[in-house]
Amino acid sequence: MHLEPFELHRPTSVEEAAGLARTHAGRCDFLAGGTDLLPNYKMHINLRPHLISLDRVGEMTHREGGRVGAMTRLAELERDAAFARDYPGVAEAARQVATPLVRASATVGGNLLVETRCFFFNQSQFWRASLGFCLKADGDRCHVVPQKAVCYATFSGDLAPALMVVGAEVEVAGPDGRRRFPVGALYDAAGDGIRRVTLAPGEVVVAVHLPAEARGRPSGYAKLRARPSFDFPELGVAVALSRDGDRLAALRVATGGLEPHPREFDAITARYVGEPLSPERLDALAAEVQAAVRPVHNTAYPPDYRKRMTGVFVRRTVERLWSGGTAA
Amino acid sequence: MTSQPILRLRINGQPVETPAPPERILLDLLREDLRLTGTKRGCDLGTCGCCTVLLDGRPTLSCLTLAHLAEGREITTIEGVSTGTALHPVQRAFVDLGATQCGFCTPGFVLTAVALLRERPRPTRDQVVEAIAGNLCRCTGYTKIIEAIEAAARAAPG
Numbered sequence: 001m002h003l004e005p006f007e008l009h010r011p012t013s014v015e016e017a018a019g020l021a022r023t024h025a026g027r028c029d030f031l032a033g034g035t036d037l038l039p040n041y042k043m044h045i046n047l048r049p050h051l052i053s054l055d056r057v058g059e060m061t062h063r064e065g066g067r068v069g070a071m072t073r074l075a076e077l078e079r080d081a082a083f084a085r086d087y088p089g090v091a092e093a094a095r096q097v098a099t100p101l102v103r104a105s106a107t108v109g110g111n112l113l114v115e116t117r118c119f120f121f122n123q124s125q126f127w128r129a130s131l132g133f134c135l136k137a138d139g140d141r142c143h144v145v146p147q148k149a150v151c152y153a154t155f156s157g158d159l160a161p162a163l164m165v166v167g168a169e170v171e172v173a174g175p176d177g178r179r180r181f182p183v184g185a186l187y188d189a190a191g192d193g194i195r196r197v198t199l200a201p202g203e204v205v206v207a208v209h210l211p212a213e214a215r216g217r218p219s220g221y222a223k224l225r226a227r228p229s230f231d232f233p234e235l236g237v238a239v240a241l242s243r244d245g246d247r248l249a250a251l252r253v254a255t256g257g258l259e260p261h262p263r264e265f266d267a268i269t270a271r272y273v274g275e276p277l278s279p280e281r282l283d284a285l286a287a288e289v290q291a292a293v294r295p296v297h298n299t300a301y302p303p304d305y306r307k308r309m310t311g312v313f314v315r316r317t318v319e320r321l322w323s324g325g326t327a328a
Numbered sequence: 329m330t331s332q333p334i335l336r337l338r339i340n341g342q343p344v345e346t347p348a349p350p351e352r353i354l355l356d357l358l359r360e361d362l363r364l365t366g367t368k369r370g371c372d373l374g375t376c377g378c379c380t381v382l383l384d385g386r387p388t389l390s391c392l393t394l395a396h397l398a399e400g401r402e403i404t405t406i407e408g409v410s411t412g413t414a415l416h417p418v419q420r421a422f423v424d425l426g427a428t429q430c431g432f433c434t435p436g437f438v439l440t441a442v443a444l445l446r447e448r449p450r451p452t453r454d455q456v457v458e459a460i461a462g463n464l465c466r467c468t469g470y471t472k473i474i475e476a477i478e479a480a481a482r483a484a485p486g
């Protein structure tokens with residue numbers, strides 16, 4: 001499959017990249033590892049005439065301490081034993097993205113902004129034309145929930161939930177300078193599978209910052225997928241906790257692979273902090289998160305199964321971290 | 329803009345100059361422009377590993393790489409693995425142990441294995457299995473491929 005022609009820009013600084021994105025607003029995409037964007041381009045999904053490659057932006061490949069440049073390759077993160085000791089859940093999530101061959105190119109920034117997925121969307125142009133295009137590309141209806149003019153495409157990045165539960169922040173640069181905010185705020189909870197992030201036109205993700213105080217805190221990531229060495233998440237559960245004797249001193253739980261954006265459950269987890277974690281309370285926590293998630297039928301596995309497995313994965317992951325277990 | 333800038337690449341140790349538009353994918357450039365057809369096109373979407381080449385020694389999917397972004401990097405294709413007519417030890421082991429049937433996936437597996445053994449000369453079985461997780465084979469059932477990579481590791485001096 002050949003790509004349609006585009007103009008390739010190769011800025012060497014963050015400011016230049018953001019400037020190009022402003023100049024070509026609405027008519028450009030950033031290119032990081034290309035492992036998500038190029039398959040979509042090959043399938044003629046939402047093509048843009050300008051590609052802004054970030055490969056020459058030195059600041060974005062730089063990694064130091066808790067600051068991880070957006071162009072850091074997932075393969076590099078997973079080879080770093082010190083990183084895995086500091087942030088075990090993030091490392092565990094990175095190791096479970098796609099395959100080693102994809103991870104050689106795939107970047108941290110691209111993973112946070114990976115396009116949402118849907119059985120009716122990730123198809124060739126021929127396939128999509130046969131059924132009739134959908135809201136997310138070229139069409140005016142949704143095949144999953146036809147009653148509504150809303151897209152339910154699933155957020156399928158593995159890193160975001162794992163970063164959220166350790167309190168990571170993203171650093172973003174745009175026409176108005178730089179800003180930093182929690183990873184979860186990158187996603188538009190009021191949006192849908194199309195309008196999914198809160199970035200303004202021209203804004204680029206520069207780096208992810210992992211907080212020093214979370215270093216070494218027990219955290220983990222569990223992922224359900226059809227082929228354990230290959231596929232996008234059918235659901236992902238990230239947990240970070242700390243223990244004070246037999247009491248739960250802190251707990252954060254986030255999910256991905258279920259809805260148009262990754263999601264955290266502070267209101268639920270807050271009720272379990274400060275108390276001992278009995279088997280009954282663990283079951284109740286798992287049931288509450290399970291009841292809160294709303295998968296729809298647009299991936300390989302049925303939504304009911306993904307929902308029930310969410311409870312199972314929350315229980316297993318919290319239990320593993322509570323009892324001091326390491327990565328699976 | 330459909331200008332055809334000249335691309336300067338290093339492929340299998342040789343400098344190569346070839347015109348290529350910005351949207352040219354490395355796999356297409358290798359196969360169609362340079363006739364290096366040892367690199368195979370399977371899925372063309374990142375899901376099979378048949379198009380694997382080494383970029384600066386690391387296995388990389390050429391079907392998801394813009395040719396322009398490979399400028400300044402060392403590209404190794406399956407054509408660059410043997411020395412003259414002498415097979416690389418990984419290739420030798422694939423032949424000797426029957427790790428190839430139709431052969432379509434073989435270049436990708438060989439390059440992945442060559443890179444693995446450079447990084448870890450004595451990999452455990454789990455490390456071999458993990459390294460080849462992105463290469464699919466529809467014929468062999470993988471057992472012989474894994475055995476061949478282990479045999480190549482044992483055959484290497486040291």
Ligand SMILES: Cc1cc2nc3c(=O)[nH]c(=O)nc-3n(C[C@H](O)[C@H](O)[C@H](O)COP(=O)(O)OP(=O)(O)OC[C@H]3O[C@@H](n4cnc5c(N)ncnc54)[C@H](O)[C@@H]3O)c2cc1C
Nearest residue numbers: 030032033034035036037098107109110111157158205374
């Ligand atoms: C076979 C296969 C299996 C896969 N399995 C998984 C999986 O299991 N889990 C998973 O999470 N992903 C999976 N992926 C998707 C993808 O490989 C990863 O999400 C990867 O991390 C994306 O990073 P990238 O650098 O390649 O992104 P790109 O493709 O370069 O970009 C992705 C998107 O992010 C935007 N973008 C990239 N960087 C920035 C930035 N710094 N600032 C602003 N915008 C930016 C791009 O414009 C584009 O819209 C899979 C892909 C393939 C081909």
Ligand code: SF4
Nearest residue numbers: 118134142143151152
């Ligand atoms: S959820 Fe509906 S609108 Fe969104 S990609 Fe799928 S079919 Fe298209």
Ligand code: FES
Nearest residue numbers: 370371372377391
């Ligand atoms: S052809 Fe590149 S991964 Fe299949």
Ligand code: FES
Nearest residue numbers: 429430465466467
């Ligand atoms: S030998 Fe036929 S696909 Fe592997």
